[in-house]
Amino acid sequence: MAEIDINKLSITEIDQITCFNNADQLEFIMDEIQEGSINNTQEKSDITGRGGRKIGSLKKNKGVTVSATNGVLVGGALAAQTGSTVEQGKFKVRKPEIVVVKSNKATLTGTPVGTTGAEIGYAYIKNPSGSLGKSYEQNATADATGQFAYSEKELTFFAGDIPDGTEIAVFYDEEVTAAKISNDSEHYSKVLKMYIDVTCQDVCDNVYHGQFIINRADFNGEFELSMGGDPTVHAIEAESLAGGCSGSTALWDFIVY
Known part of the structure; x- marks a missing residue:
């Protein structure tokens, strides 16, 4: 079997990051990665002799931190960062709505x-400026000014209280079929097995597949989701841990094939 020469190799692309839990169940795939890095550190203390000359060094505390930025949000990665799961079901959301009388x-x-x-509780007159003005309180019969009744999607106001064409703002809970992730204060970021797939190329234009394997990736629970003029990106960071049930001391393995 011919050996693969990795002495002159470039990593040209991060293809994807996949993570699995201890039961070997897939937690998430990130495959729109804009950039990423594997930061390797170690501590070194000088050993000095006569006259303060350096005669050696003591090395310890190797560390590896993986970081990546994905072009889209990944629910499973959010769950890893928050220590939660992606739930599917029916959930309540607060819905704002403008209706016309x-x-x-x-x-x-x-x-x-x-x-x-x-x-619903309350309804509000929408002012011409867009702000909200006078409020009206929900009542079973709306038999007095300043009240409205609700039944089967219909609001009924006290007769003559609001002119036709007036815009009304309401806020109410609605049940929707949805996915939900919760950032619970009593649950913390996960430790997962991480695979980082990359495309490699040597100086002779031979293309290879590479894979970094991190057996225990301890996700950082500190992250930011920025929203505004630019599209939201999803940044993750995880620290490689040695040991565990496997007993391995490797912080990562890099396999090129």
């Missing part, structure tokens, strides 16, 4: 959930 009534697009008779 006609003949003392207005119709919602969503379905409020909550205590009967208090599903």
Whole structure:
């Protein structure tokens, strides 16, 4: 079998990062990686002799930190950073909605959930400037000014209280089918097995596949999700741990094939 020469090798691309838990179940795949690094450190103390001359060194505390930035959010990676799971099911969200009054009534697009008779609570006049003004309180019958009743997506205001064409703002809880990740204060970032797949090329233009294997990647729970003018990117960081159930002292293995 011919040996693979890795003495003149370039890593041209990070293909993907995959992580698995102790049961070997897939936690997440990151495959839109913009940039990444594997930072290797160690401590070194000088050993000195006569006249303070350096006669050796004491080396200890090797460390490896992996960092990467992905072009899109990855739910499983968020779960790894927060120590949670991605839940699928029905969850409540707070929905804002603007409706228009006609003949003392207005119709919602969503379905409020909550205590009967208090599903919405309050409705607000939308001012021409966009701010919210006078509030109206939910009531079972809306038999007095300043009140409204709700039934089957329809709001009914006290007769003559609000002119036709007036915009009303409401806020209510609605049940949706969704995915949910929770950042629980009692759960912390995970330790996972990480594989970093890369594309390599030597000076003779031979292309190889490379894989960094980190048996115990301890994810950092400190991260930022920036939102605004630029698209949100997803940055991760994890520290390689030695030992564990495998007894391995390797911080990473790099396999080129």
